[in-house]
Amino acid sequence: SRSINLAVIPGDGIGQEVVAEGLKVLSAVLPQDVKLETREYDFGAKRYRATGETLTDADLDSLKQHDAILLGAIGDPSVPSGVLERGFLLKLRFAFDHHVNLRPSKLLPGVATPLAGEPEIDFVVVREGTEGPYTGNGGTIRKGTEHEVATEVSVNTAFGVERVVRDAFARAQARPRKKLTLVHKNNVLTFAGHLWTNVFNKVAEEFPEVTTDYIHVDAATIYLVTDPARFDVIVTDNLFGDIITDLAAAVSGGIGVAASGNINPSGEYPSMFEPVHGSAPDIAGQGKADPSATVLSVALLLRHLGYEAEAARIDEAVATDLAERTGKPARSTSEIGDALSVRVAG
Amino acid sequence: SRSINLAVIPGDGIGQEVVAEGLKVLSAVLPQDVKLETREYDFGAKRYRATGETLTDADLDSLKQHDAILLGAIGDPSVPSGVLERGFLLKLRFAFDHHVNLRPSKLLPGVATPLAGEPEIDFVVVREGTEGPYTGNGGTIRKGTEHEVATEVSVNTAFGVERVVRDAFARAQARPRKKLTLVHKNNVLTFAGHLWTNVFNKVAEEFPEVTTDYIHVDAATIYLVTDPARFDVIVTDNLFGDIITDLAAAVSGGIGVAASGNINPSGEYPSMFEPVHGSAPDIAGQGKADPSATVLSVALLLRHLGYEAEAARIDEAVATDLAERTGKPARSTSEIGDALSVRVAG
Numbered sequence: 001s002r003s004i005n006l007a008v009i010p011g012d013g014i015g016q017e018v019v020a021e022g023l024k025v026l027s028a029v030l031p032q033d034v035k036l037e038t039r040e041y042d043f044g045a046k047r048y049r050a051t052g053e054t055l056t057d058a059d060l061d062s063l064k065q066h067d068a069i070l071l072g073a074i075g076d077p078s079v080p081s082g083v084l085e086r087g088f089l090l091k092l093r094f095a096f097d098h099h100v101n102l103r104p105s106k107l108l109p110g111v112a113t114p115l116a117g118e119p120e121i122d123f124v125v126v127r128e129g130t131e132g133p134y135t136g137n138g139g140t141i142r143k144g145t146e147h148e149v150a151t152e153v154s155v156n157t158a159f160g161v162e163r164v165v166r167d168a169f170a171r172a173q174a175r176p177r178k179k180l181t182l183v184h185k186n187n188v189l190t191f192a193g194h195l196w197t198n199v200f201n202k203v204a205e206e207f208p209e210v211t212t213d214y215i216h217v218d219a220a221t222i223y224l225v226t227d228p229a230r231f232d233v234i235v236t237d238n239l240f241g242d243i244i245t246d247l248a249a250a251v252s253g254g255i256g257v258a259a260s261g262n263i264n265p266s267g268e269y270p271s272m273f274e275p276v277h278g279s280a281p282d283i284a285g286q287g288k289a290d291p292s293a294t295v296l297s298v299a300l301l302l303r304h305l306g307y308e309a310e311a312a313r314i315d316e317a318v319a320t321d322l323a324e325r326t327g328k329p330a331r332s333t334s335e336i337g338d339a340l341s342v343r344v345a346g
Numbered sequence: 347s348r349s350i351n352l353a354v355i356p357g358d359g360i361g362q363e364v365v366a367e368g369l370k371v372l373s374a375v376l377p378q379d380v381k382l383e384t385r386e387y388d389f390g391a392k393r394y395r396a397t398g399e400t401l402t403d404a405d406l407d408s409l410k411q412h413d414a415i416l417l418g419a420i421g422d423p424s425v426p427s428g429v430l431e432r433g434f435l436l437k438l439r440f441a442f443d444h445h446v447n448l449r450p451s452k453l454l455p456g457v458a459t460p461l462a463g464e465p466e467i468d469f470v471v472v473r474e475g476t477e478g479p480y481t482g483n484g485g486t487i488r489k490g491t492e493h494e495v496a497t498e499v500s501v502n503t504a505f506g507v508e509r510v511v512r513d514a515f516a517r518a519q520a521r522p523r524k525k526l527t528l529v530h531k532n533n534v535l536t537f538a539g540h541l542w543t544n545v546f547n548k549v550a551e552e553f554p555e556v557t558t559d560y561i562h563v564d565a566a567t568i569y570l571v572t573d574p575a576r577f578d579v580i581v582t583d584n585l586f587g588d589i590i591t592d593l594a595a596a597v598s599g600g601i602g603v604a605a606s607g608n609i610n611p612s613g614e615y616p617s618m619f620e621p622v623h624g625s626a627p628d629i630a631g632q633g634k635a636d637p638s639a640t641v642l643s644v645a646l647l648l649r650h651l652g653y654e655a656e657a658a659r660i661d662e663a664v665a666t667d668l669a670e671r672t673g674k675p676a677r678s679t680s681e682i683g684d685a686l687s688v689r690v691a692g
């Protein structure tokens with residue numbers, strides 16, 4: 001019989017609330033014969049304040065035993081900026097070699113967008129997750145003086161770029177439009193830019209059916225608001241991917257519905273799924289958060305583990321729920337979770 | 347009697363067309379007693395193809411003699427990506443220490459925006475122009491092999507950050523709302539992020555009337571489409587500034603109306619003014635380009651040289667011209683230039 005052994009990290013702020021709903025929907029959608037085991041981990045601000053720990057080697061060993069990880073959100077105003085981001089989130093992405101950071105954007109019917117007209121938005125960003133300016137390379141000299149110099153080193157390897165580019169080509173190949181756009185800034189960041197561009201062009205030869213395209217990251221932000229329909233699959237570096245996926249989320253219904261997967265395609269380590277939004281301390285504990293992004297992240301998780309039919313049922317349920325919201329009174333986090341659970345079970 | 351000794355660099359593609367109109371309007375707006383001298387320089391793709399030169403020491407010596415520089419656009423598909431950008435544009439910004447890269451965004455009445463509703467947009471981005479990931483530091487080893495490693499080093503100095511932050515505070519102080527937002531990614535790029543944040547907080551003490559705010563660059567792209575009215579003055583690093591000002595231009599009427607100044611505030615070197623758009627090879631030579639961004643760059647240039655009344659007349663003329671476009675047939679580049687010349691003279 002089948003089973004899913006899931007690590008659950010609710011984290012901080014609304015992370016707690018939305019993960020509860022994600023699990024509710026997960027239980028509702030899974031067939032009887034699939035045994036779901038979950039173990040909750042207390043990572044985040046509370047544990048950091050109590051113990052000074054963000055993510056220990058023992059934690060990593062323990063997390064490694066799971067089939068996948070569901071994360072709510074990490075971050076709290078009480079913790080200095082960077083401590084939990086570098087010490088937990090990025091540490092985990094790097095330790096588990098989550099080099100494919102998958103962020104789909106689809107504007108669903110009935111969902112509000114800040115864009116005028118009725119733009120068609122249906123693309124996926126494949127963001128590199130283990131290199132670029134995110135490596136923590138760099139440093140500071142003469143800290144706090146008027147002669148301080150701080151550097152950040154973006155590290156890009158042929159190995160790291162090629163595997164994510166290849167993954168993106170395969171995803172483009174599998175979609176009806178078969179189009180892949182490389183987003184970089186190769187006219188300024190010429191060292192990294194040439195590497196990315198050359199690898200992209202080389203791998204393209206193996207995918208003759210995929211139409212390719214290159215856009216500078218600054219221009220990409222323009223197209224995301226003036227012509228988002230031009231995008232099908234985008235592949236880009238860690239930092240550019242961070243920036244354009246927040247914008248992509250904003251134009252395709254907001255971060256309330258933006259899901260993401262931190263994927264280790266080889267399966268050597270468990271992949272992690274999380275909403276794009278943060279812990280939103282301003283609305284935490286009030287039952288106001290929309291759990292849809294987490295629920296959609298559960299769909300990505302199921303798809304990754306091979307439960308395609310269940311993933312599709314969740315996508316469908318969220319789409320219907322969103323389409324029927326107009327004109328109705330706002331519901332609480334758990335009311336939305338309940339409604340989605342009913343839909344996916346039905 | 348007063349005089350302006352202007353270096354004119356039309357450059358490539360539509361650069362030629364829009365600069366001609368910028369000069370037309372400049373001549374029309376200047377009072378009789380101001381002597382305008384211009385010298386045209388042939389930098390860009392043509393000269394590079396003919397001579398292999400992008401910008402020589404002799405060129406820099408010659409440009410240095412001018413009061414200011416008006417640039418159209420540089421770049422052509424025939425030249426490999428990066429050659430003219432690094433070899434001309436960035437070389438000039440660095441050589442002339444253009445550390446304040448000024449990019450105002452104002453959505454004028456009657457101007458189309460891709461955003462729904464009627465957003466209020468009126469902010470200025472102060473982008474650092476001589477540091478960050480733009481320094482060209484970094485390199486490549488094992489180029490072209492499967493073991494290639496390419497690095498890009500973002501260099502940030504207390505000196506460089508403080509002067510641009512101070513400039514931004516002064517600009518915020520001079521505006522009615524007196525609000526300054528720092529945009530960075532200090533939770534991930536912690537070395538540079540701490541330097542920027544600490545310097546920002548330190549300088550803030552000297553400007554008690556200015557309200558301050560911090561936003562991560564990814565979140566900033568969300569606000570730029572969901573709540574652009576929250577911004578008054580933004581200060582940010584070279585790369586983040588590049589990205590968010592293209593997005594800012596897109597939401598506030600498009601790059602057809604986005605002007606910029608590469609400013610050396612001390613006046614040791616001439617400042618350079620240019621539209622945010624590029625050379626647009628696809629529409630070059632057809633008289634289709636909108637010269638408004640260049641004309642507004644001329645206004646920034648005049649303001650920088652102390653011709654405030656003339657700058658205001660240009661801003662006004664462009665605003666009126668834009669407001670009266672709706673429903674009228676499209677005009678050519680020179681027709682728009684002619685119309686603006688008449689308006690500013692009147």
Ligand SMILES: CC(C)[C@H](C(=O)O)[C@@H](O)C(=O)O
Nearest residue numbers: 085089090242276533534564
């Ligand atoms: C919180 C932060 C470290 C993270 C990132 O920059 O990757 C977040 O913005 C994201 O996009 O998942």
Ligand SMILES: CC(C)[C@H](C(=O)O)[C@@H](O)C(=O)O
Nearest residue numbers: 187188218431435436588622
């Ligand atoms: C052409 C390029 C070097 C330049 C930049 O990145 O600064 C452009 O995008 C700009 O914003 O002026």
